[in-house]
Amino acid sequence: MIEWFSWLQIGVAVMAGVVCVVVGLLGRKPSDLVLGALALVEVLLVAQLVVSIVAPTVGNSPVGDPLEFYVYLVSAILLPLVAGFWALIERTRWSTVIVGVICLAVAVMVFRMNVIWLAPTA
Amino acid sequence: MQEPTSSLRRPRISGIGRVLVVVYGILALGATGRSFVQVVGRFGEAPVAYSLSALAAVVYIVATIALIAPGPVWYRVAWVTITFELVGVLTVGTLSLTHPDLFSHPSVWSDFGIGYLFIPLVLPVLGMIWLRRRRGLAS
Numbered sequence: 001m002i003e004w005f006s007w008l009q010i011g012v013a014v015m016a017g018v019v020c021v022v023v024g025l026l027g028r029k030p031s032d033l034v035l036g037a038l039a040l041v042e043v044l045l046v047a048q049l050v051v052s053i054v055a056p057t058v059g060n061s062p063v064g065d066p067l068e069f070y071v072y073l074v075s076a077i078l079l080p081l082v083a084g085f086w087a088l089i090e091r092t093r094w095s096t097v098i099v100g101v102i103c104l105a106v107a108v109m110v111f112r113m114n115v116i117w118l119a120p121t122a
Numbered sequence: 123m124q125e126p127t128s129s130l131r132r133p134r135i136s137g138i139g140r141v142l143v144v145v146y147g148i149l150a151l152g153a154t155g156r157s158f159v160q161v162v163g164r165f166g167e168a169p170v171a172y173s174l175s176a177l178a179a180v181v182y183i184v185a186t187i188a189l190i191a192p193g194p195v196w197y198r199v200a201w202v203t204i205t206f207e208l209v210g211v212l213t214v215g216t217l218s219l220t221h222p223d224l225f226s227h228p229s230v231w232s233d234f235g236i237g238y239l240f241i242p243l244v245l246p247v248l249g250m251i252w253l254r255r256r257r258g259l260a261s
């Protein structure tokens with residue numbers, strides 16, 4: 001994991017999450033903006049997966065438990081797919097809120113992954 | 123919110139209830155993932171705490187399903203599992219503060235779920251409010 005990249009990713013996910021929750025509560029159905037933000041979050045997660053596979057080969061290995069790290073990463077990658085699928089089949093404002101909630105959850109998970117990679121407490 | 127008897131088998135969720143279900147699903151996923159790591163990776167360190175984690179994860183999964191599934195049986199299952207969660211988070215949360223030696227290994231309910239942004243403490247209450255509002259469907 002590259003620390004600045006993780007923070008960038010957390011920032012994007014938090015912003016996407018807040019925007020989608022607010023826009024959703026205002027009554028907006030899932031729009032291209034909402035799905036675009038979700039897609040960006042997902043693309044960054046896939047990039048994170050590539051970084052995480054390559055990093056140990058160039059001497060940047062996780063300090064914490066790699067199993068725990070990958071459970072978080074794989075779960076995080078699956079969540080936006082579920083949210084996107086939901087937003088496409090059910091076009092109500094609550095789907096927009098759900099996309100936002102999923103983005104916020106991804107932000108928390110990337111934060112945890114960052115802690116596991118850099119300096120685990122337990 | 124009077125529901126005719128014929129709607130007995132309608133899904134219990136609509137509108138904001140779906141957001142609740144999604145948050146439940148995320149928590150179920152998080153608890154399952156974490157307890158999977160604990161049980162596979164280091165079960166010997168704290169069998170009791172990690173068994174409790176696994177049990178909590180299963181209950182979250184069942185609660186998530188019970189919130190989605192229609193019918194009076196699932197309604198009752200939802201009440202039982204959500205009550206179990208509230209009792210669990212209150213008991214383990216209190217014990218982890220008064221007897222920290224018992225819970226030196228983190229679980230989903232330690233310190234009232236602080237590791238999960240207190241979501242495990244808030245969610246059962248929201249779930250109960252939601253179920254109460256929808257009780258017409260189960261009678």
